Amino acid sequence: MTTSNELPYYAVIFTSLLHLPDEEYHGLDEKLILEAKKMDGFIGMDSARSLLGISVSYWKTLEDIQIWSQNTQHIFAKEKGKKLWYESYNVKICKIEKEYSFKR
Amino acid sequence: MTTSNELPYYAVIFTSLLHLPDEEYHGLDEKLILEAKKMDGFIGMDSARSLLGISVSYWKTLEDIQIWSQNTQHIFAKEKGKKLWYESYNVKICKIEKEYSFKR
Numbered sequence: 001m002t003t004s005n006e007l008p009y010y011a012v013i014f015t016s017l018l019h020l021p022d023e024e025y026h027g028l029d030e031k032l033i034l035e036a037k038k039m040d041g042f043i044g045m046d047s048a049r050s051l052l053g054i055s056v057s058y059w060k061t062l063e064d065i066q067i068w069s070q071n072t073q074h075i076f077a078k079e080k081g082k083k084l085w086y087e088s089y090n091v092k093i094c095k096i097e098k099e100y101s102f103k104r
Numbered sequence: 105m106t107t108s109n110e111l112p113y114y115a116v117i118f119t120s121l122l123h124l125p126d127e128e129y130h131g132l133d134e135k136l137i138l139e140a141k142k143m144d145g146f147i148g149m150d151s152a153r154s155l156l157g158i159s160v161s162y163w164k165t166l167e168d169i170q171i172w173s174q175n176t177q178h179i180f181a182k183e184k185g186k187k188l189w190y191e192s193y194n195v196k197i198c199k200i201e202k203e204y205s206f207k208r
Contacts, residue, residue: 001119001156001194011117011198013160015105015150019208046119048152052105054160056117062201081206088207090105094115094198097166102185103192104123 002044002058008095009043010062014055016081016089025085028077029055035073040064058096065093106148106162112199113147114166118159120185120193129189132181133159139177144168162200169197 018025029047036042036057041064047055059065068074081089122129133151140146140161145168151159163169172178185193 001121001192003194011196013115013117013200015160017105046156046158048154048156048158050152052150052152054150054152054158056119056158056160082208086206086208088105088205090107090205091203092115092200093202094200096117096196096198098197099195101192101194102190104186104190 002046002056003099003101004043004058004096006060007099008097010059010065011094011096012057012059012065013092013094014053014057014089016053016055017051017087018053018085019087020084022084024080028085032074032077035071036068039068039071042068062093062095106150106160107203107205108147108162108200110164111203112201114163114169115198115200116161116163116169117196117198118157118161118193120157120159121155121191122157122189123191124188126188128184132189136177136181139175140172143172143175146172166197166199 041060043058045057137149145164147162149161
């Protein structure tokens with residue numbers, strides 16, 4: 001569960017419904033996290049899937065998100081996603097303005 | 105998968121790890137959506153759970169989120185959540201600035 005002390009920061013909320021996920025799809029999250037960790041401004045990523053999948057990646061600035069959108073691996077995933085993996089997806093870019101946590 | 109044409113709007117990203125979810129917990133999302141639908145400014149909610157759970161609710165304004173935080177059912181869920189359901193959780197309030205979608 002990603003947290004950050006420094007507000008504001010930015011999130012990309014990616015929601016998706018699957019079409020034809022193949023073996024490559026199942027390694028996708030790990031592969032993209034490894035790749036994102038090489039980028040400036042990457043804070044972390046949270047993922048979960050029921051029928052709907054939600055992945056939220058967190059970034060220091062909007063510019064970091066813009067640069068990430070041009071990453072080769074990321075572009076490959078988006079193209080393969082449209083061709084095969086996803087029935088539909090939605091991407092929301094947002095600014096995180098407040099945050100609080102509970103821990104037992 | 106929630107979308108909105110009118111930008112900006114707002115999201116509450118709720119991530120959680122479970123402690124002791126009981127029967128009441130398993131009806132929680134549906135119950136909270138029914139309750140949220142009665143509130144001004146509610147747009148929709150997306151939920152998924154793997155080990156980590158992610159629920160994102162969408163609202164027209166920050167004030168709508170503030171009023172929702174005082175809703176009786178919502179307060180009950182937060183208290184029961186701390187007592188029993190959650191090992192930990194994190195809440196992020198954010199402003200959605202851009203959005204795009206793909207549909208096969």
